[in-house]
Amino acid sequence: MIGVxxxxxxxxxxxxxAKRLLEGNGRAQSMAPGFGARQTLYSLxxxxxxxxxxxxxxxxxxxxxxxxPERAAAMAGAGSLWTKPPESERFQVAD
Numbered sequence: 001m002i003g004v005x006x007x008x009x010x011x012x013x014x015x016x017x018a019k020r021l022l023e024g025n026g027r028a029q030s031m032a033p034g035f036g037a038r039q040t041l042y043s044l045x046x047x048x049x050x051x052x053x054x055x056x057x058x059x060x061x062x063x064x065x066x067x068x069p070e071r072a073a074a075m076a077g078a079g080s081l082w083t084k085p086p087e088s089e090r091f092q093v094a095d
Contacts, residue, residue, distance in 0.1 A: 001036060002059050006088040008050045010081055015048060018081040021074075022050060028074040029054060034061030048083070055093060062090070 010018035026038050036055030043049035056062040065071055 001093040003091040025074040
């Protein structure tokens, strides 16, 4: 199992829209094969930073999600919501 930690920096005037978009992406992910769990974290030091931690059965399954039309639909228009590109890192989940 892998965990994917992704940081998003929302534009101040787009925070609510960014939050809704990420919530919709989470709902879409939850229906994808190989999805494990998802947590959304709101930074205490940077009020515009939204971080998600999502677990997947494998890196290949996560790659399939990233290439899926469902993800493309869920994340449509996301680029205009961020002050800089999101940053992701993959982790091996300890048993």
